[in-house]
Amino acid sequence: MSIKSMIFSILYPNNCAFCKKGVSYNSTDTYICDECMNKLNFCIRSPRCKFCGMPIDNPAYSLCNECLDALKSGSKIYYDKITAPLVYNDAVKNSIVYLKKGMFLGAVSTFCHLIESMIKSDFADADLDFIVSVPPRQQRMRETSFDQSRLVAKTLAKIIKIKYIPNCMKRIRKTEKQSALGVAERKSNLDGAFAVKRCENKFKNKTILVIDDVSTTGATINECARALKQAGALKVYGAVIAKTAKS
Ligand SMILES: [Zn+2]
Ligand SMILES: [Zn+2]
Numbered sequence: 235m236s237i238k239s240m241i242f243s244i245l246y247p248n249n250c251a252f253c254k255k256g257v258s259y260n261s262t263d264t265y266i267c268d269e270c271m272n273k274l275n276f277c278i279r280s281p282r283c284k285f286c287g288m289p290i291d292n293p294a295y296s297l298c299n300e301c302l303d304a305l306k307s308g309s310k311i312y313y314d315k316i317t318a319p320l321v322y323n324d325a326v327k328n329s330i331v332y333l334k335k336g337m338f339l340g341a342v343s344t345f346c347h348l349i350e351s352m353i354k355s356d357f358a359d360a361d362l363d364f365i366v367s368v369p370p371r372q373q374r375m376r377e378t379s380f381d382q383s384r385l386v387a388k389t390l391a392k393i394i395k396i397k398y399i400p401n402c403m404k405r406i407r408k409t410e411k412q413s414a415l416g417v418a419e420r421k422s423n424l425d426g427a428f429a430v431k432r433c434e435n436k437f438k439n440k441t442i443l444v445i446d447d448v449s450t451t452g453a454t455i456n457e458c459a460r461a462l463k464q465a466g467a468l469k470v471y472g473a474v475i476a477k478t479a480k481s
Contacts, residue, residue: 273325277321321478333382364441440466
């Protein structure tokens with residue numbers, strides 16, 4: 235550790251984004267203790283699905299089974315690609331639960347730096363124009379009044395120096411909590427649920443990055459991508475902190 239790092243670590247103790255244990259200062263603003271580092275499952279370490287970014291077992295296939303099934307069943311994938319630094323597991327879970335409640339926001343910087351590294355590797359050719367975030371459910375906002383995707387998007391925007399446009403999408407009908415539903419229900423729950431508001435002209439021929447906290451089936455980002463493309467967006471990419479493993 236350099237002298238500067240050492241002084242920083244004394245003045246500003248940092249905490250692991252996943253277990254909150256104090257870790258030493260580092261200039262990358264990414265705080266993960268050794269123990270959590272071993273428990274985390276980084277997507278970048280495996281061959282991944284070219285659509286949803288999920289690690290796949292066989293590098294000979296470029297698609298995961300779920301994306302393959304979705305395409306076979308005629309479902310339309312509106313997004314161009316999704317990326318995530320982490321596979322959702324127990325080591326990630328607590329941290330995301332805290333984030334959703336608006337607690338331990340110190341972890342956001344680490345999440346965003348992890349997402350940044352994925353954007354650099356997966357979206358290297360994408361010329362991103364704007365960042366937007368998935369609009370929260372109204373019921374959720376009534377309960378917690380905290381929008382974690384917005385905070386992640388705003389923080390990431392500063393790191394990667396791309397403009398974040400808040401409140402440019404809305405839910406145009408009531409939707410249920412995705413995590414409470416099965417795969418098929420998740421899709422129908424969100425069918426046509428989002429619309430672009432106020433920024434219609436802004437998105438014409440633009441490349442947009444949509445931010446959410448966790449992605450399971452990709453349905454949420456897909457529906458946002460549908461709305462953005464209906465508003466004229468050329469390409470829509472998605473980035474989340476963690477992607478849940480397929481069952
Ligand atoms: Zn830790
Ligand atoms: Zn996939």
